[in-house]
Amino acid sequence: MALFKSGNPALNEKTFTKSFSYTDAEAMTVKGTLNKFGILFLMTMATAGLAWKMVYSGVDVTTYMWVSVFGALGIAVIMVFKMEWASFLAPIYALIKGFAVGAISAFYNFAFEKIAPNIITQAVALTFGVVIAMFLLYKFNIIRATQTFKKIVITATLGIAVFYLISIGLHFANIDIPFLHEGSTFGIIFSLVVVGLAAMNLILDFDMIENGAKAGAPKYMEWYGGFALLVTIIWLYLEILRLLAKLASRK
Known part of the structure; x- marks a missing residue:
């Protein structure tokens, strides 16, 4: 679900390396970025709730879903x-x-409501648990966004991104890669690795947002930073949901 240089469509190594000359009122702040993220998150939840209601009202939203996926990707690019x-x-x-x-x-909730009725609640709880844990690890310098760390995470994320794009193309050709969806041992290990990678991208996001505020980036970068964080959290949530589904399918 991620297709960008720093693990999401928004942040990369050069995003905040420029020098800016804005007044305090015009400059990006961490608080302002978090506020923008909060607004974006609420908007995301609003349309997510709409889609959920449509599915459970019997509306076939498959086409709308794919249009949304590729439309969002286009906007991100x-x-x-x-x-x-x-x-x-x-x-x-x-x-x-x-x-x-x-x-x-x-779709996941409907497919697993008998064997894992709380799968969505669990995925949401685990996602926010991971976000909080990664923030604390970053805040207390337990995990640092060193140049080596960044290069490893970015390279691995790009590899996953290319792999996912190939898998989507194969899906439309009615060819599915088994371990992406099935609960085999390799499939679960793969999901664990991707969940870990998504979590590591949060460190890059926190670091770059903080650097942007320190560099006095323009105010619109608060929206950009909030968007970047939203992208990573959505990716993390979807990967955790996929992992829980694989584990439930083994029961």
Whole structure:
């Protein structure tokens, strides 16, 4: 679910390396970024709830879901090159991506409601648990975003991104890669690795947002940073959900 240089579509090594000259009122802050993230998160939840309701009302949202997935990807790519548009595009991304997340969640919940009735609740709880844990590890310098750390995480994330794109293309050709969806031992190990990788990307996000605030980046970068964090958290949630589904299928 991630297709970008730092593990998500928004942040990369050069995002905050520029020098800026803005007043305090015009500059990016960590608090402002978190506020923007909160707004984007609520927007995501709103359309996710809509998609969930549609699925359980008997509406076939498969086409809408795929349109949302690729539409959100397209908007994310545009923002990589037009960061100054983030204040307009980030909310659109959140609304579109939220619908896809809601539809995917509803499909999983419906498929596993008999053998794992709390799978969505568990995935949400684990996601926020991981986010909090990674923030504390970053805050207390237990895990540092060194250059070596960044290169390893970025390279691994790009590899997963390419692999996922290939798997999506094969899916439309009616060819599925078994360990992506099945609860085999290798499949579970693969999911654990990807969950860990998504978690490591949070360290990069925290580090770059903090560096952006220190560098006095322009105010619109708060939207960009909030969007970046949202991307990683959504990716983490979907990977945890996939892992829980594989574990449930082994029962």
